[in-house]
Each structure stands twice: as structure tokens, then as C-alpha cells.
Amino acid sequence: MELGMVGLGRMGANMAERLVKGGHKVSGFDPNADARKAAEANGIAPAASLEALAKALPAPRVLWLMVPAGKITDDTVNTLLPLLAKGDTVIDGGNSNYKDTLRRAQLYAGHGLGYVDCGTSGGVWGLKEGYSMMIGGDAKTVEALRPIFETLAPAKDQGWGRVGPAGSGHYTKMVHNGIEYGMMQAYAEGFSILKHKEEFGLDLHQVGEIWRTGSVVRSWLLDLATDALGKNPNMDGIAPYVVDSGEGRWTVDAALELNVSAPVITLSLMERFRSRDDDSFADKLLSSLRNEFGGHAIKKE
Structure with missing residues (x-):
């Protein structure tokens, strides 16, 4: 499966690297050029901007956000909105407030876009041990993303699951x-x-x-x-x-x-x-x- 990773800090880069090792093709963007360069060394195709990242991905596009909660997430979500097409999905893997997630999910649903919140635990050990993921969103959308979650989790059938509708992942x-x-x-x-x-x-x-x-x-x-x-x-x-x-x-x-x-x-x-x-x-x-x-x-x- 192919996807874009937005935010190549330590955790985002580690998750992207685990996905690459699991056979997925990953493109990534980070405003920090050094972060993009380091990610490229681990098999992640760098993009110079969010626009370039969206263009590089095949439809239906999947973008995973690993950026700080609050304004940065809002800015990223709003910038991506006009770059995406019906059927595309954004996964917010950061620690967003679930109330913000509910608002963003409603915004994206109004444009025919999927919005999945993935509460992610594992820290710096996740690259080796796998990540615990608490996922909120539409059941069919989450199921379509199963290959991604199975690769990131400690095992295909352990450490992850859809816990409920949009917002429930970040709440959990x-x-x-x-x-x-x-x-x-x-x-x-x-x-x-x-x-x-x-x-x-x-x-x-x-x-x-x-x-x-x-x-x-x-x-x-x-x-x-x-x-x-x-x-x-x-x-x-x-x-x-x-x-x-x-x-x-x-x-x-x-x-x-x-x-x-x-x-x-x-x-x-x-x-x-x-x-x-x-x-x-x-x-x-x-x-x-x-x-x-x-x-x-x-x-x-």
C-alpha cells in the first residue's frame, strides 16, 4: 500500500521506516530539509511541499499526519483540504484533542473525504516493538487501511483496533x-x-x-x-x-x-x-x- 507521511520528526520517521520495511511505499514531507534528507536515507521518498506530496500519491490517496496537536494540525488539515479529492483519507496519528478531531472529521466528511484518528503509543521503541493504535473513524474506511495498521502494530492481530467513530481513537x-x-x-x-x-x-x-x-x-x-x-x-x-x-x-x-x-x-x-x-x-x-x-x-x- 502507498501512503504519504506528513511530519518526519523522530516518531513520524520511525513509523514511515517501519512501513517501508513492511513492504509499503512511503513518501514524506517535513518543513525541515534535514528531516527529509534523513528520511530519504531510510527509503522514504521526500517531497518538498504538501502540494508535491499530494501530487505524488496515487488515488485514492492516504496521508498520515504526525504533527503537534493544535494549530499546526489545523493548518496542515486546512492546507491539504483543497489538494485532496473525494475518496482520499487523512489519518491523524498525533495527540490531538478529540474535540478538535470531531470538528475536523465533520469538515472532511462534508467534502467526501475520510478522516481517521489514530491514538498512537509506543514512542521511540515503536520502530522495533511496534505501535499500539486506538483508531476512530468510519468502519469501512478503517478496514480499507488495515494493511497499514497491521504493519505498524506489534502483530497483525495485536495492539490495534477500531474503537469507535471519529474522535474515539484520540479520546481513548x-x-x-x-x-x-x-x-x-x-x-x-x-x-x-x-x-x-x-x-x-x-x-x-x-x-x-x-x-x-x-x-x-x-x-x-x-x-x-x-x-x-x-x-x-x-x-x-x-x-x-x-x-x-x-x-x-x-x-x-x-x-x-x-x-x-x-x-x-x-x-x-x-x-x-x-x-x-x-x-x-x-x-x-x-x-x-x-x-x-x-x-x-x-x-x-
Whole structure:
């Protein structure tokens, strides 16, 4: 099957490379010339523009977007719209907000175009291990794209599936990432508690290795945490600053809209915010309040 990849950053380039290795013909566009050159070295035919990419693909055209959520996706979708013809399909494999996806899918449907949202998990390991894909869109359209999903997945019948109509793929991936926030926070806190029990002199990498086999807390995230502890036991050179890319916020918003209690995911998001405050006014006020009501000592800067 032939398709175009829009966005040749690390993940997009890796997905395109996996498709090429699986026997698909892939053309790609990225505004970065170096990214196009690197992709070409891995068998991806480069296009100098979105217009050139659309012209290079046979009808019905399939284009896979791997670009950042928000304005960049909107700009790409809007630029492609007049370049496509009835029967063509765009797959958004990025982490778009599902509400934006619903709007874009409706726009494309009005022009006889397919719009499929594919929540994609696998990160930098996807090239080797395959990608987990949660797909939303018209059932017939998704079925026609089966060869692509089977190639990208860990196995033809594992790790992917159509979960519902347009928007449902990105919605499912949003919640997936919210769960990920909570799991990562729990591992981080647990290992921190172990590290602070200094009199035991615990080897955190050893503990992680023990937990990786047979334990009820074993997971791929634990594998990654253990590997990281083996490489850098004290996390030297790493700032205690944790970013978020939006999915955790959207998950919490959805929980509030649906009146669903989600304290673990919500608190894990709050902890990420907390990590960015290196001059916490709130903590200073807390210290002052303890002094005001109880005469407790205040630690000076």
C-alpha cells in the first residue's frame, strides 16, 4: 500500500521506516530539509511541499499526519483540504484533542473525504516493538487501511483496533495517557521512598530488576524506570522539572465533565505543575502560617 507521511520528526520517521520495511511505499514531507534528507536515507521518498506530496500519491490517496496537536494540525488539515479529492483519507496519528478531531472529521466528511484518528503509543521503541493504535473513524474506511495498521502494530492481530467513530481513537489515547501519568507518578514516589531510607543502602536498580519478574507491579514503565536507574542511579544532571503535553489536562477535564472521580490522575498532573515552581510562593506562605499559629521555625533562603 502507498501512503504519504506528513511530519518526519523522530516518531513520524520511525513509523514511515517501519512501513517501508513492511513492504509499503512511503513518501514524506517535513518543513525541515534535514528531516527529509534523513528520511530519504531510510527509503522514504521526500517531497518538498504538501502540494508535491499530494501530487505524488496515487488515488485514492492516504496521508498520515504526525504533527503537534493544535494549530499546526489545523493548518496542515486546512492546507491539504483543497489538494485532496473525494475518496482520499487523512489519518491523524498525533495527540490531538478529540474535540478538535470531531470538528475536523465533520469538515472532511462534508467534502467526501475520510478522516481517521489514530491514538498512537509506543514512542521511540515503536520502530522495533511496534505501535499500539486506538483508531476512530468510519468502519469501512478503517478496514480499507488495515494493511497499514497491521504493519505498524506489534502483530497483525495485536495492539490495534477500531474503537469507535471519529474522535474515539484520540479520546481513548487521551485516557491512556492520563493513566500513564498516574503510573509514572506512583513509580517515581515509590522509588523516592526507597532512596530516602538511607540506613538500608538500597540498590534501586536491583529492586527494579526484582520487581520486573513475577511482581504485580511489573510493567513496561517499570522496565524503563529500572533501565534508567541502572544508567544513572542518582539522576545526576537531570532537573526536577516535568513537562506535560496536554493529554493529562484533557483527561481531567473529561472526568470533570462526566462527574467521574479521578483523584490519582488529577494529583499526578498537579505534581507535574508543582515540579516547575522553583520559587514556590505557596510553600513560603505555608511555612509562614506554621510560624504564625505555632511558632514553628522558618527556614531562611
